Amino acid sequence: YRLGQGVERNPQEALRLYRFLAEHGDYSAQNNLGVAYRDGDGVAADPAEAVKWFRMSADKGYAPAQDNLGAAYRDGIGVTQDYRQAMDLFRKASDQLFGAASFNLGSMYEAGQGVPKSVTEAAKWYRTGADQGDTSAQWKIGKMLAAGQGVAKDPVQAWEWLDLASSTEKAAATLRDNVAHLMTPAQMAKARELEAQWKQDQIDNRPVGLFGQ
16 A cells, blocks of 8 residues: 555555554564655655654664664664664664665764764675665675775676666766776676676575565
């Protein structure tokens, strides 16, 4: 009902179902209810109520909720801003292979939010998020590898990550093509090999039922 998949989109009905499940302890529904309150989808936006549901789910160890609660602490929305809490929650979610949280850690290091600014540390977390399948992290590490920012310049790996990111990041395709113009045929073959291996690893190593999906 929330996405309108197979039925007419009805955020109010989605909210009713989420609430029923959330009140019976379903951690995925608790997170989704928090998202609805955060975004004002089917209900008036209420950041504090969103945080309440994110916290219930995060306390059960649900990585998407830990990431959402971390973002609330980072931005000070619905809760007092606390970079330390944000980073702790992002790390917990990253430890569960939730790539968006690793991307958020990279962003905090790149911006110097609650930690000394460090493009090297940012690159490390973007690479982690990229390995975990987050396209925003793939885009960021691809750019850094192409420019030699925070990491050694590497057009082969840059092309790999930029091509993966291009599915959702339009600018990644443009930079990927620019990088490709400077690569040898051997480098291009290696980049394609690395990308194919990464995709196979995702199939071989992805836990069944990760994050309830």
